[in-house]
Amino acid sequence: MPNSNIKITDIERLNLINQFLILEKLYPEEADYYEKNRIALEQGYKAHYRTIFEHLWEEMPEEKTREVLDILEMHRAITWSLTDLSKDNKKKSNYVFRGFDGNEESEQLSYCHYFIVNLERYQELVENKEYPDFNSHCEMLPKYRRMLKVWKELKEEYDFRLTVDQIDRIWSA
The missing domain is CATH 1.10.3190.10 (yfbu gene product, domain 2)
Structure with a gap:
């Protein structure tokens, strides 16, 4: 999803924030990664949303x-x-x-x-x-x-x- 303009609603942001909070607790060894993504979402740093989704591949038709x-x-x-x-x-x-x-x-x-x-x-x-x-x-x-x-x-x-x-x-x- 490298060149896409990511648009997410406030509800989707809140869901992702909650997911990252859970992941921080479940995987303490990766907590820093999840925390950075959570903060970007909480504080609305749209420029960093792309990194949250960088592991998603484009859909195959x-x-x-x-x-x-x-x-x-x-x-x-x-x-x-x-x-x-x-x-x-x-x-x-x-x-x-x-x-x-x-x-x-x-x-x-x-x-x-x-x-x-x-x-x-x-x-x-x-x-x-x-x-x-x-x-x-x-x-x-x-x-x-x-x-x-x-x-x-x-x-x-x-x-x-x-x-x-x-x-x-x-x-x-």
């Missing part, structure tokens, strides 16, 4: 989260299909979810990490990683969007699992 979920769902379908279709793990290793670029696709990367690690969903995409970071170190969204287009077309054709040919079509998009 729902369309972006939906796109990440579609990408994860597509990779899940590929993973499950390969597990059922192939005993040749060499073939499977070519189709691993690579994640998103940490520099150019950081919102998607963060949401992906939250969804898989924090919410413990789609664990089959982790693939024996002790700490999955999902950083592909290269942009993946253009590739994933092409793959999604093919997958969505095929989704209407296939029953439950994808064939190897369908997976190859998706992956080579």
Whole structure:
């Protein structure tokens, strides 16, 4: 929230002041931090409100989260299909979810990490990683969007699992 003009009502200020008072007591080792924020709010130092909210990230639009979920769902379908279709793990290793670029696709990367690690969903995409970071170190969204287009077309054709040919079509998009 670095460049936003923060506007809070007196009631919101009072609630935050009370929260900071509670936090000062609950966490004495961090009491100085909470006290400084409380004083800024009590005395109306608007220039310092930004520091209170500096740890808040910008909201991620729902369309972006939906796109990440579609990408994860597509990779899940590929993973499950390969597990059922192939005993040749060499073939499977070519189709691993690579994640998103940490520099150019950081919102998607963060949401992906939250969804898989924090919410413990789609664990089959982790693939024996002790700490999955999902950083592909290269942009993946253009590739994933092409793959999604093919997958969505095929989704209407296939029953439950994808064939190897369908997976190859998706992956080579």
